[in-house]
Amino acid sequence: MKFEDNQKIEELLNAYIDDELSTEESVQIQRLVRENSEIAVQLRKLERCKMLVSSLPPAEPPAKVVAGVKELIRSRSKGNVISEVERRQGARHLFIRQAIAASIIFGAVGIMGGVIYKIVGPEKNESPIAAIEPVSPIKSDISSSQNTELLETAAVENAGGVGLYSLQLQTADFGAVDAYINKMLEESPWLKYQSIKDQPGKSAYRILCSRGGLEAMMSDLAGVWSKFDSAKFVVHTDNIGQNIAIDSVRPAQISDIAKQNTIDSRVKLAKNFAALNSVRQIMPDEKTLAFTDRWLAELTTIPKPALTSGDKNTIAVPKGANDKIQVNLNIIVTGQK
Amino acid sequence: MAHSQKIDTEDAILVQKWQRGDNNAIEKLICKYQGRIYNLIFKICSNPDDAAELMQDTLVKILENIDKFESRSGFYTWAFRIAVNLTLNYRKRKATVGFTSLDAQTAADNERQGLDAILSDEKQPDPAQIAENKELCELVQKGLNKLDEEQRTIIVLRDIEGMDYSQIAEVLGTELGTVKSRLSRARAALRHILEAL
Numbered sequence: 001m002k003f004e005d006n007q008k009i010e011e012l013l014n015a016y017i018d019d020e021l022s023t024e025e026s027v028q029i030q031r032l033v034r035e036n037s038e039i040a041v042q043l044r045k046l047e048r049c050k051m052l053v054s055s056l057p058p059a060e061p062p063a064k065v066v067a068g069v070k071e072l073i074r075s076r077s078k079g080n081v082i083s084e085v086e087r088r089q090g091a092r093h094l095f096i097r098q099a100i101a102a103s104i105i106f107g108a109v110g111i112m113g114g115v116i117y118k119i120v121g122p123e124k125n126e127s128p129i130a131a132i133e134p135v136s137p138i139k140s141d142i143s144s145s146q147n148t149e150l151l152e153t154a155a156v157e158n159a160g161g162v163g164l165y166s167l168q169l170q171t172a173d174f175g176a177v178d179a180y181i182n183k184m185l186e187e188s189p190w191l192k193y194q195s196i197k198d199q200p201g202k203s204a205y206r207i208l209c210s211r212g213g214l215e216a217m218m219s220d221l222a223g224v225w226s227k228f229d230s231a232k233f234v235v236h237t238d239n240i241g242q243n244i245a246i247d248s249v250r251p252a253q254i255s256d257i258a259k260q261n262t263i264d265s266r267v268k269l270a271k272n273f274a275a276l277n278s279v280r281q282i283m284p285d286e287k288t289l290a291f292t293d294r295w296l297a298e299l300t301t302i303p304k305p306a307l308t309s310g311d312k313n314t315i316a317v318p319k320g321a322n323d324k325i326q327v328n329l330n331i332i333v334t335g336q337k
Numbered sequence: 338m339a340h341s342q343k344i345d346t347e348d349a350i351l352v353q354k355w356q357r358g359d360n361n362a363i364e365k366l367i368c369k370y371q372g373r374i375y376n377l378i379f380k381i382c383s384n385p386d387d388a389a390e391l392m393q394d395t396l397v398k399i400l401e402n403i404d405k406f407e408s409r410s411g412f413y414t415w416a417f418r419i420a421v422n423l424t425l426n427y428r429k430r431k432a433t434v435g436f437t438s439l440d441a442q443t444a445a446d447n448e449r450q451g452l453d454a455i456l457s458d459e460k461q462p463d464p465a466q467i468a469e470n471k472e473l474c475e476l477v478q479k480g481l482n483k484l485d486e487e488q489r490t491i492i493v494l495r496d497i498e499g500m501d502y503s504q505i506a507e508v509l510g511t512e513l514g515t516v517k518s519r520l521s522r523a524r525a526a527l528r529h530i531l532e533a534l
Contacts, residue, residue: 011521018495018520020502048456049528053496055467061375065389069371070397073364154505 015044017050046170068279075275094263128225163258163266163327164236167249170229174335178203181333184220201335210323211258218251225251229336235270237263244270248277258327348412355403366412367396373498374420380493381424383482391427395420410507417498418508421490428486456532480530488523495520521528 009032015021016029033040061069134252171177181203185193191209209217225231233249235257244267246253253273348369354362372396398419406415419481434490455473455514481489494500494508502516509516 007518007521010525011517014521014524015502015517018502020517045456045528045532046524048462049524049531050496051462051464052455052467052473053481053492053527054499055464056380056474056477056497057468058372058376058497059379059388061372061392062385062389065375065392066371069367070364070392072393072396073367073400098374301367336524 009039010042013039013046017043017047021077022065043311045318072273075271075279114328142217163263165254165258165327166234166236166330166332167254168230168232169255169331169333170336171227171333172229172336174201174333177224178333180224181205181331184217188217203333204281205329205331205333207329207331208326208327209254211325211327212323214258214327214329215255218255222251233257233270235266246270246274246277248281249273342450345413346489347409350406352403352406352412363400363505367399370413370416371396374416375418377493377498378420378424380481381421381486381490382428382517383478387427387431391420391424398423411477414500414504414507417494417500418510421508425486425490456528475534477531480527480534483530484523486528487519488526491516491520492523492527 001046008116012021012025012029016026033043169177182195185191185195185205185207188209191207191213193205193207193209196204196206207217230247231249233246235244235246237243256270257266257273260269348366351362351366355366371392374390375392378391378395379385382388382391395416399416402419406412455467481492484492491505491509494505495502500508502513502520505520506513506516511519
């Protein structure tokens with residue numbers, strides 16, 4: 001028998017045992033097998049071979065893999081998709097908040113206009129209100145970094161707009177870290193802040209700055225990040241009714257979240273970072289870390305060099321530090337007991 | 338049989354639900370197939386650590402691309418195509434030799450007569466008894482590991498996963514005729530290996 005014929009017969013026998021032949025072809029194979037004992041043996045061996053492989057017990061995925069898979073699904077699916085209903089609810093909620101904020105601003109401007117008009121306005125018969133432009137609280141200059149009330153007001157009004165965040169840091173080296181943060185804030189005139197130190201071993205900072213300023217601040221903080229035993233970042237998202245907490249956060253992740261222009265994109269990125277960091281915590285082995293590094297690279301922008309200079313005698317104003325869009329960040333530093 | 342007839346209706350509904358924003362749908366889909374995907378990857382690469390990593394890579398790729406999935410094929414064959422491609426590419430990069438334990442080697446010596454007998458015996462052996470025979474299973478796995486990756490993949494898809502030829506062609510991105518000839522050559526090679534064990 002020629003090699004080609006043998007190969008053709010082998011293919012037909014395989015197709016026969018796999019039930020891939022037409023009825024007519026199957027009948028022909030059965031006849032061939034009856035008439036040729038050599039082919040009958042060949043067929044039997046093929047059938048046994050197939051049966052041996054198909055009898056192999058299935059490999060079960062280890063529990064660790066299953067847990068990792070579930071975590072990945074949850075993070076990626078929830079992070080990627082906000083349902084239409086949620087989107088509409090969010091839009092409605094945002095519209096109501098904006099309408100309320102606008103009426104408060106116009107009301108306040110009206111009252112202020114009235115007061116100013118009484119003080120400096122002409123005696124009579126002139127239009128006083130037309131001379132005064134409405135001023136957004138974020139645009140207004142906060143004259144003192146100690147002005148708690150103004151900062152709080154700005155924070156609340158800003159939460160649904162460009163972002164209200166909290167950063168909770170824990171360190172065993174509280175004194176040195178706190179001094180570093182203090183110095184960093186003092187030497188950053190482009191941001192407004194107030195510090196609250198009402199308990200030993202605990203400091204709170206309320207900061208109002210631009211997104212460029214925040215990025216510069218995170219670049220500076222990256223220098224002492226290794227001193228933090230834990231770093232938790234919370235993205236406040238009042239307008240869709242939930243806050244996103246990211247454990248073991250990194251400075252670059254904070255900058256990337258703040259850079260997002262919409263609350264949806266901030267929430268999405270925050271959820272992705274939260275999931276990624278938790279996967280790294282659950283499976284801290286080398287392969288998982290390499291895998292999450294690839295994922296992180298997809299999520300984050302290319303890190304930029306620190307915008308502030310190490311030479312504090314000449315303070316360089318970071319790019320975008322004076323942007324009108326401001327973010328609110330509360331930093332709480334606690335020392336470990 | 339036309340491809341459209343083979344598409345699992347339940348899967349198609351779940352994919353549509355996911356694309357409309359139902360987060361639970363993708364979880365159901367993945368949970369349905371994760372065991373089979375892992376088994377497929379493990380049987381091809383025969384290394385639990387590599388299988389775990391490739392399983393995660395497969396899943397990430399599925400989640401990233403499911404929005405682009407157009408349901409022209411079934412989710413099942415689409416997901417398996419991703420898993421097979423990633424596994425074969427990984428194996429090509431790593432180019433490692435399949436794991437064979439010392440126990441399996443000893444078992445090979447002990448079971449030589451058993452395998453010859455099973456392959457030639459006119460009496461049909463019981464698949465359940467074969468599955469319970471650990472040494473025999475190790476021998477068969479060892480035989481599979483001696484095949485090259487492409488041959489092993491096609492045998493796993495047909496004899497373990499139970500795919501028909503058109504599904505295999507879809508997963509491997511090849512023609513039906515190529516599947517027939519490759520499978521025939523792969524089984525002949527496996528038969529020779531098992532006979533020689």
